[in-house]
Each structure stands twice: as structure tokens, then as C-alpha cells.
Amino acid sequence: MEYEITGGSFPIVVCTLQEGETLKNETGAMAFMSSDIKMDTNTGGGLLKGLGRALSGDTIFLNYFTAKSDNQKIGFSARTPGKIFPVRLDGTNTIIGQKNAFLAAEDGVDLDIYFKNKLGAGIFGGEGFILQKFSGNGVVFLEIDGEVIxxxxQPGEKLLVDPGHIAAMEESVQFDVERLKGAKNILFGEGLFFTRLTGPGKVWxxxxxxxxxxxxxxPFIPTTRE
Known part of the structure; x- marks a missing residue:
């Protein structure tokens, strides 16, 4: 598979498939495809796996696109302004992404829900803590809100991050959801929770x-008046 990402702040990834190659995506992200591509829709591993993806913010069903001949093209567009971030998995590296991060992937990439903390912390710890896990072999395309840093x-190095700003990280990075202390900080500060990330590993x-x-x-959306 070959791919090209274009579109600037409103990106689309255009993939070129050879006969027999397959890509999968969540429903609604496909923008266009060549006529000699076959589409199939299923839960991608059973109902429980589909329900797990739904809990992490994606859809229960996945679409599978298989080229029936060479040089077939298919495009997947981002839903919000930002970046499409490609990550190549080789069977040894695993990426943890924010909820709603998944855009599309080669068939050899495995998608699963990921919990590091208790379920309550995942739900109430702010955006980004019902997470997605990407492993296996192949390229996965992630959606990034805005720009990416x-x-x-390094081992033992710590970084404090607002939960919503975590796009993805390597599985080797440890993280904890912590409640902000102090009434003034909670009422007038950055929020109720923050994330402590501890290396080694990459963070996006x-x-x-x-x-x-x-x-x-x-605040700029007009409201109706009676």
C-alpha cells in the first residue's frame, strides 16, 4: 500500500491499493474509492469488540475495503480540522491513542479498547482516558486535533498534560489520572483532572x-429569541 496525505488543515489520506490489499476504517470516514474495490462491513472481531470500540468513542462496525485489481485508490478524510498522523506498526511497537483517534488502518492492525486505570477514572478523568490500543503489523492513520507536538x-522523566491534549503515546509510557488539589485551583484553574506521564517513550x-x-x-453561536 502507498499513501499520500493532502488537504492542509482539513486533511485527507489517499491510499493506493494493489490486488488483495485491504484497509479498514470506522463508518463515515471514507470520502471516495475506485470502482474496483469491494466493501464489507462487520464488527471486526465479534460483538464485544465492537461494543468496546463504541465505548471508546468509535462505531460498533468497521468497513473493510479490498482491492480487486491493482492501483485502486481510496480516500479517508478527517472529521475535524487538524492532522492525519500515520504510524507504522511492526509487531513489536504498540500505540495508545485518544478516544476517536482511529481513522483507518491496514488489515494487519489490531484495534482494541485500553484501560490503564479503573473504569471510573476513565470515564470521569476527562477527555482522552477512555483510550484505544493499536498493535499488530501495518500502518494506522490517527486523527489529531490541531497541530501535533x-x-x-527519558526513563523516569515526567510530563503533566491536560487530558484533552494527549493525542497518542507509546505503550511504554506510564500514565496516571490525578485530581487537582485545592478549591481555588478546581474552581478557577485549568480543570478538575490532569495527567502525569512518565517515560520512557514518545508522546504526541x-x-x-x-x-x-x-x-x-x-459564545458566538446565535440563540433564538421568542
Whole structure:
């Protein structure tokens, strides 16, 4: 498979498939495809796995696109302004991504829900802590809100991050959801929770989580008056 990412702040990845090659994506992300591509839809590993993806913010069903001849093209577009971030998995590296991170992947990539903390912390610990796990072999395309900043954490090095700004990280990075202390910090500070990341490993930080973009836009949306 070959691919090209274009579109600037409104990106699309265009993949060229040879006969027999397969890509999968969540429903709704496919923008166009050549006529000699066969599409199939299923849960991608059973109902429980599909329900797990739904809990992490994606759809229960996945679409599978298989080329019936060479040089077939298919495009997957991002749902929000930002970046499409490709990661190549070789069977030894595993990536943990934010909820809603998955855009598309080669068939050899395995998708699963990922919990490091208790379920309550995942739900109430802020955006990004119902996570997705990507492993296996192949390229996975992730959606990044805004721009992306890469940090390489050394063993034992710590980084405090607002939960919504975590786009992805290597599985070797340890993380903890912590409640902010102090009434003034909670009422007037950055939020109720933050994330402590501990190396070694790479961390990818997104500059504009879609939740913050929505908060910035809401005051400018006209309201109806009776």
C-alpha cells in the first residue's frame, strides 16, 4: 500500500491499493474509492469488540475495503480540522491513542479498547482516558486535533498534560489520572483532572482538542429569541 496525505488543515489520506490489499476504517470516514474495490462491513472481531470500540468513542462496525485489481485508490478524510498522523506498526511497537483517534488502518492492525486505570477514572478523568490500543503489523492513520507536538520522554522523566491534549503515546509510557488539589485551583484553574506521564517513550500532544474548539465557538453561536 502507498499513501499520500493532502488537504492542509482539513486533511485527507489517499491510499493506493494493489490486488488483495485491504484497509479498514470506522463508518463515515471514507470520502471516495475506485470502482474496483469491494466493501464489507462487520464488527471486526465479534460483538464485544465492537461494543468496546463504541465505548471508546468509535462505531460498533468497521468497513473493510479490498482491492480487486491493482492501483485502486481510496480516500479517508478527517472529521475535524487538524492532522492525519500515520504510524507504522511492526509487531513489536504498540500505540495508545485518544478516544476517536482511529481513522483507518491496514488489515494487519489490531484495534482494541485500553484501560490503564479503573473504569471510573476513565470515564470521569476527562477527555482522552477512555483510550484505544493499536498493535499488530501495518500502518494506522490517527486523527489529531490541531497541530501535533512530539516529545521523547527519558526513563523516569515526567510530563503533566491536560487530558484533552494527549493525542497518542507509546505503550511504554506510564500514565496516571490525578485530581487537582485545592478549591481555588478546581474552581478557577485549568480543570478538575490532569495527567502525569512518565517515560520512557514518545508522546504526541495535540494543540487544539475538539472539545476546546467547541467551547470557543459556542459564545458566538446565535440563540433564538421568542
Amino acid at each position: 512530539e516529545r521523547e520522554l 500532544i495535540q494543540t487544539m482538542p475538539i472539545s476546546k474548539l467547541a467551547e470557543a465557538i459556542i
